Amino acid sequence: xxxxxxxxxxxxxxxxxxxxxxxxxxxLLIMIYFALTDxxxxxxxxxxxxxxxYKKAFGISILYAAIATVITLLLAYPMAYxxxxxxxxxxxxxxxxxxxxxxxxxxxxxxxxxxxxxxxGLINTFLGKLGIAPLRLINTPGAxxxxxxxxxxxxxxxxxxxxxxxxxxxxxxxxxxxGSNSFSKFRRVILPLTRSGIISGITMVFVPSVSxxxxxxxxxxxxxxxxxxxxxxxxxxGPSYYNVASALxxxxxxMILICLAIMNKFSxxxxxxxxxx
Amino acid sequence: xxxxNIVELKNVSVSFDGEQILDGLNLDIKDKEFITLLGPSxxxxxxxxxxxxxxxxxxxxxxxxxxxxxxxxxxxxxxVNTIFQRYALFPHLNVYENIAFGLRVKKMPEKDIKTKVNExxxxxxxxxxxKRNIDTLSGxxxxxxxxxxxxxxxxxxxxxDEPLAALDLKLRKDMQKELKKIQEQLGITFIFVTHDQEEAxxxxxxxxxxxxxxxQQVGTPQDIYNEPQNAFVADFxxxxxxLDGIMLKDFSxxxxxxxxxxxxxxxxxxxxxxVVVRPEDVDIVPAEKGMLRGVVTSVSFLGVHYEIIVxxxxxxxxxxxxxxxxxxxxxxxxxxPDAIHIMKKSEYSxxxxxxxxxxxxxxxxxxxDEEE
Numbered sequence: 018x019x020x021x022x023x024x025x026x027x028x029x030x031x032x033x034x035x036x037x038x039x040x041x042x043x044x045l046l047i048m049i050y051f052a053l054t055d056x057x058x059x060x061x062x063x064x065x066x067x068x069x070x071y072k073k074a075f076g077i078s079i080l081y082a083a084i085a086t087v088i089t090l091l092l093a094y095p096m097a098y099x100x101x102x103x104x105x106x107x108x109x110x111x112x113x114x115x116x117x118x119x120x121x122x123x124x125x126x127x128x129x130x131x132x133x134x135x136x137x138g139l140i141n142t143f144l145g146k147l148g149i150a151p152l153r154l155i156n157t158p159g160a161x162x163x164x165x166x167x168x169x170x171x172x173x174x175x176x177x178x179x180x181x182x183x184x185x186x187x188x189x190x191x192x193x194x195x196g197s198n199s200f201s202k203f204r205r206v207i208l209p210l211t212r213s214g215i216i217s218g219i220t221m222v223f224v225p226s227v228s229x230x231x232x233x234x235x236x237x238x239x240x241x242x243x244x245x246x247x248x249x250x251x252x253x254x255g256p257s258y259y260n261v262a263s264a265l266x267x268x269x270x271x272m273i274l275i276c277l278a279i280m281n282k283f284s285x286x287x288x289x290x291x292x293x294x
Numbered sequence: 295x296x297x298x299n300i301v302e303l304k305n306v307s308v309s310f311d312g313e314q315i316l317d318g319l320n321l322d323i324k325d326k327e328f329i330t331l332l333g334p335s336x337x338x339x340x341x342x343x344x345x346x347x348x349x350x351x352x353x354x355x356x357x358x359x360x361x362x363x364x365x366x367x368x369x370x371x372x373x374v375n376t377i378f379q380r381y382a383l384f385p386h387l388n389v390y391e392n393i394a395f396g397l398r399v400k401k402m403p404e405k406d407i408k409t410k411v412n413e414x415x416x417x418x419x420x421x422x423x424x425k426r427n428i429d430t431l432s433g434x435x436x437x438x439x440x441x442x443x444x445x446x447x448x449x450x451x452x453x454x455d456e457p458l459a460a461l462d463l464k465l466r467k468d469m470q471k472e473l474k475k476i477q478e479q480l481g482i483t484f485i486f487v488t489h490d491q492e493e494a495x496x497x498x499x500x501x502x503x504x505x506x507x508x509x510q511q512v513g514t515p516q517d518i519y520n521e522p523q524n525a526f527v528a529d530f531x532x533x534x535x536x537l538d539g540i541m542l543k544d545f546s547x548x549x550x551x552x553x554x555x556x557x558x559x560x561x562x563x564x565x566x567x568x569v570v571v572r573p574e575d576v577d578i579v580p581a582e583k584g585m586l587r588g589v590v591t592s593v594s595f596l597g598v599h600y601e602i603i604v605x606x607x608x609x610x611x612x613x614x615x616x617x618x619x620x621x622x623x624x625x626x627x628x629x630x631p632d633a634i635h636i637m638k639k640s641e642y643s644x645x646x647x648x649x650x651x652x653x654x655x656x657x658x659x660x661x662x663d664e665e666e
Binding site: 185187188190191192193194195196197198201205206209210 | 347348349368369370374375376378379380382383384385386395396398399400443444447
């Protein structure tokens with residue numbers, strides 16, 4: 018925030034600062050400490066240097082998260098646009114439906130896909146009744162990406178909808194008045210004015226997707242090793258692997274920060290619905 | 295289709311949610327004229343404008359542009375441009391890009407766009423602001439950018455939807471003159487919407503007075519003011535005393551229990567009529583010399599003149615006079631034949647033109663209502 022903070026607001030912010038210090042800053046420092054030391058607590062960059070072994074996991078994580086983000090955007094943008102076109106009471110209803118799954122733990126929601134996609138699951142049982150051979154749905158990259166899209170799509174719809182619903186209708190009429198057909202109206206007015214919503218949607222979908230491990234384990238089987246899985250796996254091997262796991266976490270975090278910085282560059286100075294880095 | 299009409303509305307009706315907004319409207323708009331749609335809020339004036347712009351389709355009736363029916367032609371294909379009430383400038387574009395918007399859509403070469411934008415900035419006196427952000431501009435400057443953005447496209451008709459409503463009085467007066475000047479300079483048709491009768495009278499070649507989705511009167515500002523067709527028009531344009539009268543014969547009318555000479559004719563013998571007398575057309579004379587006699591019940595000083603209310607047999611007249619009078623004075627009224635205007639009875643008869651409930655507060659309140 019650029020505004021000068023008053024004494025009063027500092028007092029109100031104090032609990033939050035203490036909270037962030039204990040639960041965010043301190044763990045981060047611990048992680049950095051582990052990442053840059055060996056088991057005896059001596060400084061080393063050997064852990065970081067091991068990143069080469071996990072190139073594939075990093076690559077797949079970024080690729081899957083990017084694909085999931087693009088699909089989410091392609092689904093959510095028209096959805097948000099459609100929502101602003103209908104009457105307010107229906108908008109609220111759809112908003113509620115969009116948010117409803119968020120009230121449930123996402124582990125449970127992910128788990129429920131197993132019963133749908135499994136070899137003896139809902140879809141294959143139905144196909145079997147029609148005499149069609151079962152499809153291999155679960156334990157595929159497609160299932161992982163589906164899980165990501167399903168779990169994170171509300172985080173794309175909400176920021177885009179919130180920016181889109183604030184769009185001044187007279188600007189659209191002005192664009193038409195000045196000769197814009199639907200496509201040009203979209204390209205020259207709607208898209209630039211909803212960009213901040215798109216950017217924050219992309220951030221809010223990409224970041225959890227790239228670092229997820231649960232979705233890939235449940236829907237991807239053991240075939241897809243995302244970087245989140247690698248980190249979890251190493252931690253589970255015991256204290257002697259904490260240093261490498263921390264190093265991977267640190268690298269992942271830095272990559273995400275770089276992505277966010279690039280995103281924020283594109284979002285311009287319009288902060289409506291934007292993510293503050 | 296007359297040759298010099300650029301826009302024609304034929305029997306146009308529009309309704310929203312069962313509410314009739316426009317009711318069989320017929321209007322011919324001449325090429326190159328400055329025409330104003332005037333009326334209270336909800337009278338259908340903005341709806342009429344939106345029909346011509348193409349943001350709205352009529353339920354019934356036809357719209358013609360240069361003789362061609364344009365029902366169903368989308369807004370972006372019409373040769374009209376609009377200046378919106380709150381300007382609707384694009385917040386993500388700077389001044390230059392806002393003005394260039396329509397030209398870029400038309401894929402005009404960059405060099406020509408530059409020339410055109412500069413020409414427009416010169417026309418609205420805003421040279422040097424090209425790179426400025428829209429939200430750093432004052433209301434008056436935004437207004438000018440909106441004008442520049444619209445006319446950069448060479449519209450044949452410019453539609454203006456209460457464009458001056460958000461400006462303060464001084465700026466509004468300046469912009470009225472400027473708009474009129476721009477209209478004459480460009481030689482295009484301006485269709486101007488306002489609820490401000492003074493604005494309508496000063497700027498327009500012709501005024502269209504509207505109420506409840508119907509046109510009440512079309513005419514030059516002089517016609518509208520001097521020869522109102524019904525009590526609504528007489529009341530909406532300026533101040534009027536409107537009395538029940540009986541037309542005894544041509545050039546003779548009776549009201550307030552007296553016979554008066556007038557200049558109107560063509561009514562049936564003993565036809566009931568509405569009689570309009572403008573407050574500035576009544577002379578205050580000593581009581582014994584007056585054609586009507588009454589008692590002053592209220593006096594307000596307005597600078598140029600006094601506005602006094604005179605009770606004559608229970609009907610309260612508003613009179614504007616430069617002579618000082620006091621509450622309780624017995625005065626006489628003298629009315630010249632050319633100060634009397636006779637109108638046919640209409641649905642508006644009896645609703646307007648009596649100042650018995652008149653007070654400054656009520657006038658102020660009704661102005662606030664109109665602003666909203």
